[in-house]
Amino acid sequence: MSPKQYKIKVGISIGDYNGIGPEIIMKSLKDKSITDFFTPIIFGSGKLFTYQKNIFKLQHNFNYITEVAQAQDDKINMVNLWKDNVNVNLGTPTEESTRMAIDSLEAATNALINGEIDVLVTAPINKEEMMKHGFQHAGHTGYLEEKFGKKGxxxxxxxxxxxxxxxxxxxxxxxxxxxxxxxxxxxxxxxxxxxxxxxxxxxxxxxxxxxxxxxxxxxxxxxxxxxxxxxxxxxxxxxxxxxxxxxxxxxxxxxxxxxxxxxxxxxxxxxxxxxxxxxxxxxGVNYTAGLPYVRTSPDHGVAYDIAGKNIADEQSFTEAIFMAIKIFNNRKEYNDLITNRMQPRRSSSANSPDEDLPVDRA
Missing domain, CATH: 3.40.718.10 (Isopropylmalate Dehydrogenase)
Known part of the structure; x- marks a missing residue:
């Protein structure tokens, strides 16, 4: 596939599924032409998203995969991290929803580090609940700084x-x-x-x-x-x-x-x-600047008060997806420009004939 045909792989972590994470993810991907622009790869649960898409009356068809390498460019891909049934209690964080938020974030981040996805877009998490269950950071930024070994x-x-x-x-x-x-x-x-x-x-x-x-x-x-x-x-x-x-x-x-x-x-x-x-x-979009990888998120939280009511606005999450793509392309263009600028030029001197000129062999 040529560079012009390459579709950016957007990894998506689901956040706390008892909040509005799955709702805004699916609403952001509801346009059937969305896969013309990028390849979505959700790190989640097929059973969970099937249950929630029925609540919100959305018509998504997911391509269920077990590893990122199986993702298809023209599909909404779901890395099926959990195959068991999921207990959904919209509006209230649970141990299960919190652990899934951690697992989804870790799987997506590892895929980013391994070059399996190009950018990461994270749905909202409950920081307090995650720290109760062993998460060591008060938010995405500190976690990503530790994973990438660089301050953001x-x-x-x-x-x-x-x-x-x-x-x-x-x-x-x-x-x-x-x-x-x-x-x-x-x-x-x-x-x-x-x-x-x-x-x-x-x-x-x-x-x-x-x-x-x-x-x-x-x-x-x-x-x-x-x-x-x-x-x-x-x-x-x-x-x-x-x-x-x-x-x-x-x-x-x-x-x-x-x-x-x-x-x-x-x-x-x-x-x-x-x-x-x-x-x-x-x-608004939350972007972690200064890291070696591109990560964005919406500028709001889990919104338990409106979870399951089908009124969550997906605009900030949609903006986060396209902002991540834009930054990825900008950064690539900048790096290509710097690389080309630093390429040594072949110099010619009075003592070295130009290759384009005929050489007198007489």
Whole structure:
């Protein structure tokens, strides 16, 4: 198959099936032409999805397989991880649904590492329940960082708004002690490179928010801006990275301000995600930037309160699929460009005849 004909293999983990995971997955794949664009590979259970597709009156035909190598390009493929009957209790997490969420994520992640799938899209999980059953991380990001051996950055994106957060799932009381000049420098550089490679922005402009109200008000409401954040920004700017700030978070997310930048680095989870989810809830995508593999997810949770009611909106999950494909293609194009640029050119000198010219053998 030529590169032009190659269809990207999108691996999908199902999350907690007592939430809205299977519903939004199936709704995102309901268009019969969807396999013209990519090859879906769900790491789940045939019996579970058959049960739930009947609840939502969806007409999917799955290609049940036991390993990824059996996937077909023109099918919605289901790696059948569990062949036994599944107890479904929509709206309530159970030990069975939690363990399946862990198993699905691990199988999909291993397939990504082994090159069996190209990108990973993860349905929502219940972090608290998973940790009760042996999962060691407060979310996908920490898990993927450990699996891939590299630090990532939580990055919420749409076409117009891109928000990264410096500290992820930690208590608010621990935020100040978890930021440093060197950490912020690394994150801004990572974000800058991600915008270049994954989003094709040649010279990204990055805004950085302050930690304290009014960005510290010149040191009267905290000195983190003066002692940590501003020096990091200034040092990077002096070395060619277009980083600006620190800006007060309470006024940054006005359309006339944030649209002047390509991305923003917030200092903590709610500082960045609360405005993001307000401005871009239905179309937002959670992307783990800086990892060697592409992983996206919708920007919402398991939504137990609406599970089984057939009212879950799949738009964010659909956006996550196509954002993963777009980033994969952008990254490949960038790497191909860099590789070609680095190819040594054959040099000619006055003492070496050009191969295209006739040689006088007289």
């Amino acid at each position: 950055l939580m990055f919420l994106v749409t076409n117009d708004l891109k928000v990264a957060v410096s500290t992820h799932h930690i208590p608010l009381a621990s935020v100040a002690e978890n930021i440093s000049k060197e950490k912020i420098k690394k994150q801004i550089k990572l974000l800058n490179q991600c915008l270049i490679e994954d989003f094709c922005i040649e010279r990204p402009k990055i805004a950085v928010l302050g930690l304290n109200p009014h960005a510290g008000d010149g040191g009267t409401i905290g000195r983190e801006e003066i002692e940590i954040i501003e020096p990091a920004i200034r040092e990077l700017f002096d070395n060619g990275v277009l980083a600006f700030g620190p800006y007060p978070a309470d006024s940054y997310f006005q359309p006339g301000k944030y649209k002047n930048f390509d991305a923003v680095l917030a200092m903590y989870h709610d500082q960045g995600l609360a405005p993001f989810k307000t401005l871009a809830y239905e179309e």
